[in-house]
Amino acid sequence: MIETLSGLVALMKSYGATRFYAKKLAPNDNSKNQVYLGGDFSVLNIIPHQGIYTDNTVSSGSVRNRAKADVSFSWVNQNGLHNAPNAQLILYPKYPEVRMSGFLKGAKYAPSDIMAVRDEGRVLFIGVTPDGQILGYAAGPDSSLAKEVYAKNDLKQIGVFLEIPPESGIKDTRKLLLDKLAEICSKHWIMSKKLDSGGFSKPYKARNGGGYTLEAELGITPNGYSDPDYLGWEIKQYAVSDFIAYRPKGVVTLMTPEPTSGLYKNSGVEQFLHRYGYPDKHGKADRVNFGGIYSCEKDFHADTGLKLALQGYDPSSEKITDMTGGIVLLSRENEIAAKWDFIHLMEHWTRKHAQAAYIPSIFRTPPPEYAYGPRILLCEQTDFSLFLKAVANCTVYYDPAVKMEKASSGNPATKRRSQFRVRYNELVHMYYRHEYVELPIE
Structure with missing residues (x-):
């Protein structure tokens, strides 16, 4: 278990991440309801994706044109990277909002005990590499890592995310x-x-x-x-x-x-x-x-x-x-x-x-x-x-x-x-x- 923010940043940096973010999870942010990423499309500036496409789905007898984008997402821990092959962004233009889904399905060592529940105080961490890879880590409400984020009041807010400084070694x-x-x-x-x-x-x-x-x-x-x-x-x-x-x-x-x-x-x-x-x-x-x-x-x-x-x-x-x-x-x-x-x-x-x-x-x-x-x-x-x-x-x-x-x-x-x-x-x-x-x- 990673106990400090600096330790998590160092781990993500070892896998190539150069940008780091944290999202305080609401009860509805879970594997059933998806993770809410904002009430507009500005999150697409933060989360790299592999192209937007329209997915025609049938619901209640009608066809819905939903926009989706696949992402290259992996959960990270001390044992390495663990690919989440079904992770994707879903764009809802009529609200508008963007959500992430599929982040647990087919992912070995995924933090299901944290991301499948509705507990307050959970935090999702995101690291982004220059080639568009997304690294994820989830901390439970009782963890020292989540408590450190909630105690900080100097992190810049970008949409639903808090931007975590990369500390040393990364060029501005x-x-x-x-x-x-x-x-x-x-x-x-x-x-x-x-x-x-x-x-x-x-x-x-x-x-x-x-x-x-x-x-x-x-x-x-x-x-x-x-x-x-x-x-x-x-x-x-x-x-x-x-x-x-x-x-x-x-x-x-x-x-x-x-x-x-x-x-x-x-x-x-x-x-x-x-x-x-x-x-x-x-x-x-x-x-x-x-x-x-x-x-x-x-x-x-x-x-x-x-x-x-x-x-x-x-x-x-x-x-x-x-x-x-x-x-x-x-x-x-x-x-x-x-x-x-x-x-x-x-x-x-x-x-x-x-x-x-x-x-x-x-x-x-x-x-x-x-x-x-x-x-x-x-x-x-x-x-x-x-x-x-x-x-x-x-x-x-x-x-x-x-x-x-x-x-x-x-x-x-x-x-x-x-x-x-x-x-x-x-x-x-x-x-x-x-x-x-x-x-x-x-």
Whole structure:
């Protein structure tokens, strides 16, 4: 039996855990009723999972679309790790809430005497490894470990969890990020550049090089992965007029997910552009574009005939009513031209935006150069429902940059960029916690 919090942290660290949490269990937190993990989806920022999917179950003669996510969960004790193969998260969007189930079934040495009862004073401990493994340990109400947690009043509350400091030996990614950003800001003017897929720096002349240049300084190569950019932090830059007033000159791109269904996905971007695109307005021959601003308040776009809508979401209650729904582009004939399914958007958003840093930049030319300002906005503890609320009230909008060149040839070249954007002054409403940090620069 583990008797102290430091002893448990040390044990979990020996199996690779770097983040540690405790949850004081209520009577309903047991193997029968599942373990309650929060009244929103923000726990998905803490608990790594293996992808969200819809499980169609039949109950009382009706079909329910329940969203689930498998997790790699093991109970830990002095004898080693003991896999819980049936552990999973269950998402209930209509409440909303998230629960964990299956944590005892098929798990050798699982703490059934603690997790199958309704006793007050029990504590569930969670350790998380960088590769997404979850380590669990349960302490009964009479244990010194549970009493130590209840006696502490200095642990930070994150949703239903108390965050346990990792003590020594684990690097603070926040400090490492800020130190690196201070180094970049101290360089002042940096030649516009972009890393190629091999990690080699090349000059970049287009006017959208602020993000690429910052990523190059951080060693981030362009990729299509939905993981955070740097040390678990999503990195976003935005243009400002100067580093005194910090007035934003544009908007911030939150994420660029490709549609997951609809004509765009099912028939391909070429067919989508042939049907809904329009000839280039600057006279570039044989080029088809798809652009414009699409938000829930706007009518059908004059150039494309499409409008943005939310399906399966009730803006009055701010809840998902159908997990098979999503953000859609609809034609006047009510055809779904493109759709971003909720389950894919939720996974993308919670994985990318659990921690995000927003860095201001200014531009000058010739030659094209960028400088980055020391006033950094750090945002944490987001929730997918905040994103959907922002889409519903038109704070977040769709601003695509999709094109096809050599459109009439047998081998057209397409470029895809599906951007969901927001005004900078609305960013903080997308997170439960934010902080402005002034970097010390030379």
